[in-house]
Each structure stands twice: as C-alpha cells, then as structure tokens.
Amino acid sequence: MSERYVLDTTAPGTPPATLAQAKAYLRIDSTDEDDTLGLMLEAAILACEAYTARAFSDRTWTGYFDGFPLWGPRFVLQKNSIDSVTSVEYLKWDGISADVWTTVPSTDYYLKPSQSYAELLNFGAAEPVDATEWPYDEVSERHPEESVRVVFVTAADQNLPAMLPAVFEILAAMWANRGDCLAALSSGTFGLLAQNYILQSGAATFLDPYRYSRI
Secondary structure, eight states: OOEEEEEOTTSOOSOSSOHHHHHHHHTOOOSTTHHHHHHHHHHHHHHHHHHHTOOSSOEEEEEEESSSOSSSSEEEESOOSEEEEEEEEEEEEOSSSOEEEEEOOGGGEEEEOOSSSSEEEEESSSSSTTOOOOOGGGSOSSSTTSOEEEEEEEOOOTTHHHHTHHHHHHHHHHHHTHHHHHHHHHHTOHHHHHHHHHHHHTTHHHHGGGOOOOO
8 A cells, every 4th residue: 555644734743852952962053054954853853753653743644545455444554653533534536527535434433552663543343343344435546546545643752852862863964964965855855864864873772762663
C-alpha cells in the first residue's frame, strides 16, 4: 500500500525546541540567518520523529493512501504516539460528475495502540472475526494513488526529554554543512541526508533506545 503523510502546519503544537535554544547551542548571536536556522531546526525535529516513529510535539497529520487495506481490518499508520483519529475519508463517485470525500462514521473504527513502529487502526467493534469491513466497493478508481485519507493527532512522547539532545546534535551537523543541507531541503531530498546526519552527529546515541522497530 502506498502512503504519504502531510503535516498540518496551521496546527503545529508546542515546539520541543525553540529558535533561541538553537542559537544558544550553536553560539549564534546575529539575527541575520534566523529564518534559515528555523527551517533547519524544524527539519531536524522531523528527522528525529521519522527515525524513532515518535512524536516530538503535538501535531496534526493527514495520511493519504491508495485504498483500504485488503488483508483485513487492520489499517497500519506509519506513525506512533498517536493520540486520536480525527477522521477517515475516502473518495466516492457521486453518481453524476465528480468524486467527493465521504466520511466513515467514527463508530465504525477504533484506534489500537501498538508497541511497534506502527499504530494500528482497527475497523469494527471487535477484531478480527466480528470486524465491520471497510467500504472497499465504494472507493473511486479515478484516483488510485490517494483515494483514502486519515487525519490524526500525535501527542508529544513521554521520553522527549531524553531524546531532545539529538535535535541539537543533528542541527549542528546541518549547520556545518548548510550549503548541502539547504539544497536538499529546497529540492525535497533532505530525507536522504537525514539518516547520515543522525548517524554521523552522534544523535543516534540519544534516539536508538527509544526507536520503534518496523513490523
């Protein structure tokens, strides 16, 4: 199943680290590059979240999928520290001229916490025998790559204080290589560099004890 997660920047929650803290860590007094440093700080936080599958602040996400899972009632969300699910919607042909987002009733599914990399969104009142099926037959085939979307909220992980030093370790590595870093951020390829920054900066020392494993 293909999937894509989009962060709702209009509801960012309380940041785990501030620009002032970042500047103090890097010993920067000037305000000339505040915008650049702020961009890098956010990228460092997201890199830590992606590496650990834990949330570093309260955030709202939208996950886009190419359909409902065909192997059963379990809907795997590749995020953790999920606090609640706001909505589950799918594109449905209106019978006339367009596909419209249709909401799945919240009484038809529940959120099941997991101790692995992913959260499981289970459909139905019980699993797996009595689970209500997802509306497979109603999903439009006109948008095969993103026909289902799930809006959910992640809550800041309780282990955040122990993991937070990793953000500044990564930020220092990014700042030392800011030319390459900014080029990657602007081209949308920063994810390819993030793993190297985590391993080379020593940030993994703070993150590995709390990293969820893939399932």
